[in-house]
Structures are given as C-alpha cells and as structure tokens.
Amino acid sequence: MKVILVTGASSGIGKATALELLRAGHTVYGAARRVPAMDALRDAGGHALPMDAREPEDLERAVRTVVEEQGRLDVLINNAGTVLHGAAEDVPLPRARDLFEVNVFAPARLTQLALPHMRARGSGTIVNVSSVGGEISLPLGCWYYASKHALEAYSDTLRMEVEPFGIDVVIIQPGIIRTDFEDHTAQDLREISGSTAYGPMAEKMAQKAEAQTTADAPASDPDLVATTIREAIEADKPRTRYAVGWLADKLLELDRTLPDRDFDALATRSLR
Numbered sequence: 001m002k003v004i005l006v007t008g009a010s011s012g013i014g015k016a017t018a019l020e021l022l023r024a025g026h027t028v029y030g031a032a033r034r035v036p037a038m039d040a041l042r043d044a045g046g047h048a049l050p051m052d053a054r055e056p057e058d059l060e061r062a063v064r065t066v067v068e069e070q071g072r073l074d075v076l077i078n079n080a081g082t083v084l085h086g087a088a089e090d091v092p093l094p095r096a097r098d099l100f101e102v103n104v105f106a107p108a109r110l111t112q113l114a115l116p117h118m119r120a121r122g123s124g125t126i127v128n129v130s131s132v133g134g135e136i137s138l139p140l141g142c143w144y145y146a147s148k149h150a151l152e153a154y155s156d157t158l159r160m161e162v163e164p165f166g167i168d169v170v171i172i173q174p175g176i177i178r179t180d181f182e183d184h185t186a187q188d189l190r191e192i193s194g195s196t197a198y199g200p201m202a203e204k205m206a207q208k209a210e211a212q213t214t215a216d217a218p219a220s221d222p223d224l225v226a227t228t229i230r231e232a233i234e235a236d237k238p239r240t241r242y243a244v245g246w247l248a249d250k251l252l253e254l255d256r257t258l259p260d261r262d263f264d265a266l267a268t269r270s271l272r
Helices: 012-023 035-043 056-070 093-121 142-165 185-193 199-212 222-234 248-257 260-271
Strands: 003-007 027-032 047-050 075-078 124-129 167-174 241-244
Touching: 003 012, 003 056, 003 093, 012 027, 012 035, 012 222, 027 035, 027 056, 035 047, 047 056, 056 093, 075 093, 075 222, 093 124, 093 142, 093 167, 124 142, 124 222, 142 167, 167 222, 167 248, 185 199, 199 260, 222 241, 241 248, 248 260
Parallel strands: 003 027, 003 075, 027 047, 075 124, 124 167, 167 241
Antiparallel strands: none
16 A cells, blocks of 8 residues: 555545545545645545645645655655636736746645655656646636646656656646636636726636536536546556546547647637
C-alpha cells in the first residue's frame, strides 16, 4: 500500500479521490484550506492537513509532516486548483498571477519537495490533475486554460527528467465533472466583462454556466475521476495521460483533428 498526499481534498475531485484511495487501503493525507470540510476523510481513517496553496510554508509543512510520520511519500496528487473567467483584455493581471500561483507554481513547488524522497527510494508517482483545458481553449477563460497548458508542458518535461529514477508522471484530464468548482463562473464573467465590449458574449456564457449548475445538467461524477486516478497509481506502467468524464474524449478529438478556425467557430457558435 502507498503513502499518498492529495491536495484540494476538501471537495470535488480531491475529496472523492482521497476517499477512494482510503477504501483501497492506502495511507492518505488530504490537504486543503478548509480543514473542517475534510471530516469525512478523517472519519474514513485519513489524515487532514491545513494547506493554502499560495503559502510556501504550508507546502513545505505538508510534505514534511507526511515524511516524518510515515517515513516516505509514494504518491503526490496535485489536485488543488482555481478558475477565473473573463475576457483577456479585461482580467486584472494580479488575479491572473494568483491563479498561476495556485494552478502551476504550487504543484511545481510540492513536486520539488517530494522528489528527493522518491528518488531516494527509486520509485514514486506524481499525478497532476489538469483538464481537457490543458489542450483545448475556449472563449473567456484564457488564464485558466493558459495555466493548464503550462501544467501539462511542465508535466511532460518532468516525466522525461525523472523516468531514470523510477518515478512516473501522470496527467489527468477531466471533462465536465459535477462539482462546485465553477460555481462562481457566472459571477466572474459579469463582474469582469459584463460592462465591457465583451459584455454580450460574457452574458451568454454566464447563462450557460448557470444552466450547467442545475442538478440535471449533463456531467460526470467526481468518483469517476477518483477511480481513474486510483487505477493510474496502482498500475505497473501507467499511461502518461488519462482523459475522463463527460465530453473529455470528444472535445480533445475535435481539437486535435479540426483546423483551428473550424474549432473556433464551433466553440463560439452559441456565444454569438
């Protein structure tokens, strides 16, 4: 059984993953800002760590705690993330930098902290939870997509560097998953771009985002992603990428096969 650190474990994919791994018999540490929201993790036999991805000291403390208490860290699952929507012209750059701090630099720092322990044992797995947005791009989400593209490029390079040490790097690309991750999308769109030249497009996307939050909106359960992550870390030779969830494969196939302008037209058709 493996010793695993899961970030963003208080809700959504992170919470589902932590519970799935506990059911499979692994030793699981969940890290998140909202510690009380990890009661289910503790009740299931896991360990809950307070961690703000923006605070370097929290990242260092999380890895140090796992290693001190268990003597090793076998798997790091970089799941914590944030999202931001608004037109590229409108989004304040401090908010964009904050998003990159959470989505790119926090996983990179945690990886730096975990790798020496994995190299010493000659084994380990880094799982970076990206998105189909790590390959595709849609309107009014440039900074989120840029951060996931960056995380995937980082992961590809990292995979080649650490393979000689027996360490795997896995990218998870969820499609549309039923979580609270996008609950503030409509609010962000209206706040950032609602009164600008991009207002009509932002309003149409805000309405689509609100429709997606209804209970009957098509989406996959986070447990599906959690199962995929468990299968990846338990595999002798995991795949480098796992697309999972509603529309994931279809969106990636369209992006990989359509000419750019054809994909653009498809992506913006409902926003005109």
